[in-house]
Amino acid sequence: MSKVIVIDDEPFILMMVEDKLKRAGLEVIALRESVNAIDVIRKERPDLIILDWMMPELSGIELCRMLKSDPELSSIPIFMLTAKGQEEDEKLGLKCGVSRYITKPFSPKALLQIVLSELKGT
């Protein structure tokens, strides 16, 4: 079973994504805080990470940079799920190593499809 870590400080979004992915039979670890996320990721070794950008204390993009600079974790694909819809934001996200840049509002169905196709690819 593939393992996905979802990090978003918006509890509703987090719950929704968690529900959706779990229903599809994925193992989901949902985190509301990004600060200690890296430890969890190191321990759990997920197949995919879904990240919100705007989070207090440690933003998604910072966390993404940290993950990508860690040789052990850099191979885990990262999806950015964010309300930042500007083109330059997306460019920055992709530059930092994000595999897919998904802007809110999004369809959980579509998200699941992208997630599944990514997991299938790996």
Added chain:
Amino acid sequence: MLTSKLPYKFLVMFLVFSCVLIVAFSLLVYHDSGKMIKDIEAIGTLTPEQKAVYTRYMKDITESLVSLAFYVFVLAFILSLFFSRKFLVPVRELYRGAKALKDGNLDIKLDVITNDELGEVTKAFNDMAEALRKKTDELMRKELYVSAMLDPLWIADMDNIIIDINPAFTRLFGYERDEVIGSSIFDFLDEESEKIMRRQFHERDKGIASTYQISIISKTEGLIPVLISGAPLIENGEVIGKIGIIKDFRHELALRDALKEERDYTEAIMDSMVDALLVIDREYRIVKANMAARVSAGQNITGKHCHSVFHASGEWCFLRGMECPVKIVFDTGKPYKTIHEHSDATGSSIFHEIIAYPVKDRYGEVKHAVEIMRDITERKRFEDEIELKNRELTTLNSISKILSRSLKAEDIFNNVLDRIVDLLGMDGGGIFFLDEMNRVLKCKYHRGMSEDFIKSTGRIKVGDDIPGRVALTGQSIITPDISKDTRSERSVLRHSGIKGYACIPIRGKEKLLGVFFIFSFNPYVFTPEEERILNSISEMMGIAFENIRLYEKMRELYEQQRLRRASEQKNLLDLSSMLASTLDIKSVLASSLSLIKDSCKADLAWMLETDDKGDLILKTASGNEIEEGTVIYPDGTSCIEKYAMERKTPVVVSEIASEPKFYVSERVKSFNTAISIPLYIGKKTLGAFTLYYRMFKEPKEEMIHFLQTVGSILAVSIERSRLYERAIIEKGMADTILESIADGVMTVDIEGKVISMNRAAEEMIGLSPRGAVGMQACDVFRYNEGNTELRWRMGECLEAAMQGNLKTVEAYLYNHEGKVIPLMLKSAPVRDQKGEIVGVVYVLRDISREREIDRMKTEFVKAVSHEFRTPLSAIVGMTEMVLDGEVTGIRSKDYLSMILSEGRRLSDMVSDLLDIARIESGRELFREKEIDFESALKDVERAFKSQIEKKEIKFSSRIEGDVKGYKGDEEKLKQLLRNLVENSVTYSDRGCAVEVVVRRHGNSIQIVVRDEGWGIAEEDLKHIGEKFYRGRHAARTKGTGLGLSLCKDIAKMHGGTLHVTSKRGEGTTVVVELPIREGE
């Protein structure tokens, strides 16, 4: 040998008989022969010898006959011996068998010794014994069964006397067999049971069997409830008695009670279910219905067809092409879930979420279907509402996007019209704009109407028809059917086929801008929600329309300004070249005045100055031949010029004749309009120049402004001419002009070397002009690499100007102080009197403000779209999941409440925006009321309690001094407090302190909110309170950037101020000062 013994018997009998006959015959012969001899002797003829012979013969014959009889007898004896043996053995065998049989030994089997009749008899005996054994076995087995029967049994005769019982009877009732047999059945029954029994026996006598329940008195345990299966005993077609098989019913009764209890319990559970539950058989009849189902669909639904109860139809739903969950369950044998629209007992529509389960028998066949129906009418309504809200929000969002993105009226209104028509499913609509001059509404944009119709109805006078009335009264007209509405009596719409109709006024900040309407060809009831949406759309359209007007006006103004500046520059340049080219101040003034007169298209221009006596004398005039030095107004005369001079402000008199307070010289009495500009330097007034117009003239502000500029230039030049007449001319008037311009001006010669630079330019660059003069213009900016582009652009401008063209570019200036200033750089050629290009003038305008406005606009769009996205995400995503049925039960309720809360969040944001817009437009009502700060502070603390606890914030609030009696808008002030505290809590680390103080400070109330949070960077500080401005913390936190802006507006609304002091990393203090107005 013969198989029969009879011939042998016959033979023996014959022999024995023969023997007897022979003996008898011999005796007879002997007797008769003796007699014969005696008779012969008597006659005497017989000699003794003859007698002796006769006697001997007689003796021989008798002896032969006796021996013959003897032999025959012996033969008969031997024969009978032989035959009796043959006969006796089987007879003895038979006797043995019969004896054994009599002793009860049924297992006997006789040997068949002979093959004769006795053999047959022996065989028959054997068969008989076998049959007897079998029968006995059978009887014994039956006896065994009866004995072994667990259930007691009694047999009674026709008189109800018990003739037999089985051991089980004894076991159950304790009576021994002997005690029972011979007793009446009724001896063992109580009164009630006896009655039942007698009724039953009546049946039994007719030969009918039945089962019934009674109680039998046992020997030890009293009454025992039993179930009796009674049957008549029939022999040869006649009832001869009865048999009763008794079943101990105590256990069954207990079981039945338990079952009943269980059933009652199940029914209670079923009845206590909120959801309706039905059990439906294969005939689609309701077999069972719980309370909820009965309440919802009627008490007597059991036994009815489900389609007749829930669909008010006499036909099976699937026959009518409808989905029937019961049929699906019967067909597939699997549970099925769906949502159906049903009608309840009163016939109104309800939505049911149906889960149908199969009830299978032990062969796996579906016998019944259980339907659990949850009334989701409310939820459905709620979902529909949410969906509608969602659609509305999306529409509002997209409309607001359209409105904020584009400034093209056509794009906006066409798009908005499409969205509204689409949102409400209307057939068309349109927008009328008000032509204020003619008081006419013109339909510019429309949908769903023919061109002909528009031609006839697209122009409506204010007050006419419905749009006209809406425009006149400012009140919406919304009706479900316009053809029946009394308001449409004289309207062309009445017979147009239009039914549902809404006409809403579009209001600007101050006035009505137009109306928009939507219509439907079917009657349409607009819900209050939809009316609210239409009103907010009209509000948005109003804002957008004003924005567009503003934008167009700005563009127009910009264009005008550009032209004015061009002409001003030309005039000023002319003026300066004039000032430079002549030594005579008088002629300069004369020419200047004539220049001004021409440029302002005046009919007369004169300049008056105060002489030593205080009279106003003519300095110079253009358009009239008056001698210089003529006293126009003696000292003390109240005239226009004097008025302007005293107030040091331009005076415009539109209609000279109607202003009695001014004395007007005969020389200018024929003019209608006068514009007088005072000439002064500092406190010293020199005079005034006035432009006169024959026609009525309403000068524009720009013109007054220009005249003021000219006035100040002239004043300076007059003053200077007075003091340093020559020197000032030598220095050149140009400097003065340049110095007084806000834009940076730099002139270069044809080689590109700097000739001059005004103070504005110098300040912009942060450089002394002396240092620049003589340098290559491009090199002036060489100090910073960032200026490369600017220098490149300056080169282009120089080139263009040298060819006699004007050029405008934009570039960034990195000044000496490290500031980056966006510049609009303009270049124009400087020509000498002969018209030859002698240099180039650069005008550098700081366009920071314009850029700032641009940035704010972008920020606004960015922030609104970003802030709307997150809640929309939850709403759209969760709605999708609920609608797809991915979340059900309690979870779906959670989802719906989250959707609601996110919807509210969106709505709050929209309200914040609207609040700001309302306050800023001055349309917000000020609900004045005495403020209880103490309770307001408590409210705020309560509102943030959980956040404060979570972040372990040290929160304190207090009141200092007397703050009672202050009157303000309570709701707004509470909102201000909430916003400020929320900011402090949000932008602080765990454990920081937040303090709120409300105090009396002189003649005002001060609200101070202080925190030890992250603080605000210096660069952000100056933008504080700008709408949607989110400083450096924006990346870490969520917000709209509206909070402080709203606070600032609220403070302003109360005539107060909001002040922020902050240092990064140390904390922020916000002070709101609310002046106490008189009378409080």
